Amino acid sequence: MLRRSIVLLLLVLSGHLAEAGAQPIRDATRAELLYSTYCLACHDTQVHWREKKLATDWASLQAEVRRWQQLSRLDWSEYDIEIVTGYLNDLHYRYPPPN
Numbered sequence: 001m002l003r004r005s006i007v008l009l010l011l012v013l014s015g016h017l018a019e020a021g022a023q024p025i026r027d028a029t030r031a032e033l034l035y036s037t038y039c040l041a042c043h044d045t046q047v048h049w050r051e052k053k054l055a056t057d058w059a060s061l062q063a064e065v066r067r068w069q070q071l072s073r074l075d076w077s078e079y080d081i082e083i084v085t086g087y088l089n090d091l092h093y094r095y096p097p098p099n
């Protein structure tokens, strides 16, 4: 019985390791989730397609993401700001990302 639960535990743990290996996919999902939860309600894709863009390159796009999460008092980490910037950039802007 004990042995069986140890095997089960190992299986569960190795499952988590495999998941950690799939980081990029999970982060894209996380970014999408963050954006659709906290941001999308207010502005749809049209905000990001306007002629008069506030975001004109990667840096200003990231600055906007930082500003908006601040305004919404979300207290995002640098990491979350980064992945949501990447998410929006992939989706709408396609600015060259920094190294």
Ligand code: HEC
Pocket (backbone or CB within 6 Å): 035, 038, 039, 040, 042, 043, 047, 048, 049, 050, 052, 053, 054, 055, 061, 064, 065, 068, 069, 072, 074, 084, 088
């Ligand atoms: C209270 C409503 C509201 C919320 C919530 C909101 N936004 Fe916005 N967002 C706007 C409006 C309105 C604009 C256009 C602002 C302007 O022209 O000054 C904008 C503009 C932007 C822009 C610049 C778009 C461009 O190309 O000019 C980015 C990037 C952005 N928001 C990201 C976010 C992110 C990320 C979040 C979630 C953390 C968020 N916003 C939440 C209303 C909102």
